[in-house]
Amino acid sequence: xxxxxxxxxxxxxxxxxxxxxxxxxxxxxxxxxxxxxxxxxxxxxxxxxxxxxxxxxxxxxxxxxxxxxxxxxxxxxxxxxxxxxxxxxxxxxxxxxxxxxxxxxxxxxxxxxxxxxxxxxxxxxxxxxxxxxxxxxxxxxxxxxxxxxxxxxxxxxxxxxxxxxxxxxxxxxxxxxxxxxxxxxxxxxxxxxxxxxxxxxxxxxxxxxxxxxxxxxxxxxxxxxxxxxxxxxxxxxxxxxxxxxxxxxxxxxxxxxxxxxxxx
Numbered sequence: 110x111x112x113x114x115x116x117x118x119x120x121x122x123x124x125x126x127x128x129x130x131x132x133x134x135x136x137x138x139x140x141x142x143x144x145x146x147x148x149x150x151x152x153x154x155x156x157x158x159x160x161x162x163x164x165x166x167x168x169x170x171x172x173x174x175x176x177x178x179x180x181x182x183x184x185x186x187x188x189x190x191x192x193x194x195x196x197x198x199x200x201x202x203x204x205x206x207x208x209x210x211x212x213x214x215x216x217x218x219x220x221x222x223x224x225x226x227x228x229x230x231x232x233x234x235x236x237x238x239x240x241x242x243x244x245x246x247x248x249x250x251x252x253x254x255x256x257x258x259x260x261x262x263x264x265x266x267x268x269x270x271x272x273x274x275x276x277x278x279x280x281x282x283x284x285x286x287x288x289x290x291x292x293x294x295x296x297x298x299x300x301x302x303x304x305x306x307x308x309x310x311x312x313x314x315x316x317x318x319x320x321x322x323x324x325x326x327x328x329x330x331x332x333x334x335x336x337x338x339x340x341x342x343x344x345x346x347x348x349x350x351x352x353x354x355x356x357x358x359x360x361x362x363x364x365x366x367x368x369x370x371x372x373x
Contacts, residue, residue: 117162120182121154127186128153131340134193136202142337171283171359174272176265184258184351185344191250192343196336199243213246220249226314227252230346244333247340251347252314262355266362275366284360296371299364306357310350317346 128150132143160167171177195213198206220227230248231241265271272278280289287302289295333339 117158121158125150125154192340216249229318251343255347296364296367303357303360306353310354313350
């Protein structure tokens with residue numbers, strides 16, 4: 110119990126830190142933004158602490174199958190910090206700002222291909238003129254980090270022995286929102302939901318841009334000129350597909366393990 114509590118508190122603190130980081134590290138951030146980010150970070154941190162301090166399943170998938178959640182949080186942290194330093198580079202706040210801008214511009218050129226979500230994201234900011242360069246840079250950087258996270262996690266779970274404790278793997282604890290007691294075959298349902306998660310993850314970067322561009326005034330692209338809005342918009346745009354795709358990959362791996370155990 111004590112170890113679970115310490116683990117929950119440490120994870121909650123990390124969540125608070127990275128949620129509040131943009132409001133404290135961006136040069137133009139004000140006190141109101143800092144207070145709001147601390148409140149939101151505290152709420153999400155409390156949720157994380159209760160999830161990891163409890164011995165019963167809640168909402169977090171694969172809680173006892175590392176490094177699933179560690180990879181997910183690390184991807185989130187890298188994404189947030191990379192976007193923070195990109196926004197700081199936009200105003201020349203750091204000594205390496207020019208290098209950060211040059212690296213991001215290289216990613217923009219690399220991803221400037223037909224049907225690229227980065228091109229669509231940049232086009233969202235156009236109003237008969239050129240798009241805002243910072244939006245294209247942020248989109249390219251976010252998309253690259255998200256893609257690298259997906260590739261790394263998928264390669265890890267399929268090449269290495271994941272989950273480590275296969276013999277004692279508890280599906281109910283690790284997938285608390287998945288009901289294994291329904292009548293249909295469990296491996297078939299895992300494969301179906303896994304594929305659905307992956308397909309939604311692939312489509313989401315395109316659909317979110319399409320919905321925003323056709324929102325009829327509900328979404329104001331000029332809001333992305335604010336650095337904090339840009340950061341959290343890109344985090345939502347890039348990190349949500351990472352969560353869905355990695356969840357789908359993990360479910361497919363569990364379904365494959367179930368099928369293999371049945372044939373042994």
